[in-house]
Amino acid sequence: MTVSISRRALMLLAGLALAGTVSLAQAAPVAFTVPLTGDQQVPPVQTPGNGTANLTYDPSTRIVTWNITFSGLSSDATMAHFHGPAPAGKNAGVKVWISQKGTMSVTSPLSGQATLSPEEAQEFIAGDMYINVHTKTNPGGEIRGQVVPPK
Numbered sequence: 001m002t003v004s005i006s007r008r009a010l011m012l013l014a015g016l017a018l019a020g021t022v023s024l025a026q027a028a029p030v031a032f033t034v035p036l037t038g039d040q041q042v043p044p045v046q047t048p049g050n051g052t053a054n055l056t057y058d059p060s061t062r063i064v065t066w067n068i069t070f071s072g073l074s075s076d077a078t079m080a081h082f083h084g085p086a087p088a089g090k091n092a093g094v095k096v097w098i099s100q101k102g103t104m105s106v107t108s109p110l111s112g113q114a115t116l117s118p119e120e121a122q123e124f125i126a127g128d129m130y131i132n133v134h135t136k137t138n139p140g141g142e143i144r145g146q147v148v149p150p151k
Contacts, residue, residue, distance in 0.1 A: 029058040034131060034145040036070060041132075041144045042091050049073035051108070051143050053131050062121045065113040066098060068131065075137040077106035084120070084129035088146045095120055095129060106133070125149060 036051035038044060051070030057063070068080065080099045086092035096114045099106045116124055123129050127148040132141040 027058075027060040029056050030149055031056045032148075032150050034147055036068070036131060036133060036143040036145040038143055040088070040130070040146065041138075041141050042089060045138050045142050047072070047074050047138070047142050049135075049143050051133060051145070053145055053147075055147065055149075057124065057149060059121070059125070062116045062118070063113055064096075064116060064124065066111065066131075068098065068108070068110040068133075070108045070133055070143060073133070073135050073137075073142055075135045077108070077142075078104045078134050078136055078139070080106055080110055080131065080133045082124075082129050082147070083132050085123040085126075086130060087128060088130070092130075095123070098131065 032055055034053040034055060036053060038047035038049060049070060049072040051068060053066055053068045056065040064082075070077065077099075079097075081094045082096040082098065083092045084095045096116070098110055098112065120129075124147060127146065129147045130144055131147060132144045134140070135142040
């Protein structure tokens with residue numbers, strides 16, 4: 001009987017340890033790339049401009065870090081944001097400023113980080129946010145990319 005209880009306890013302990021390992025693996029930061037193009041704008045924008053957003057998201061801290069590059073825009077960039085909640089093909093309001101708020105001049109590259117609220121984190125993970133780079137010629141946005149973290 002004692003051996004049986006010890007084996008059960010050992011199996012339970014091993015199961016808990018494995019569950020803890022899986023939870024830690026799921027909470028690891030994830031890095032991914034988002035292409036930024038005019039055809040993702042709503043409505044689409046004809047532009048030779050494009051960009052790339054390299055993002056890292058840590059679900060345990062809700063911190064998103066970015067390094068965004070862009071070139072070939074029709075005019076000077078004025079600002080950049082994360083917008084949401086919105087799936088691809090829909091527009092939404094500003095959630096997180098990427099460029100400095102109040103400054104109407106943005107140069108590539110843009111680097112920074114922000115801590116998302118719990119609601120913003122859910123939208124981010126669900127793919128309901130997008131990055132938008134605005135320009136003087138296209139104040140509603142010239143290039144855009146839907147943020148879709150890998151599963």
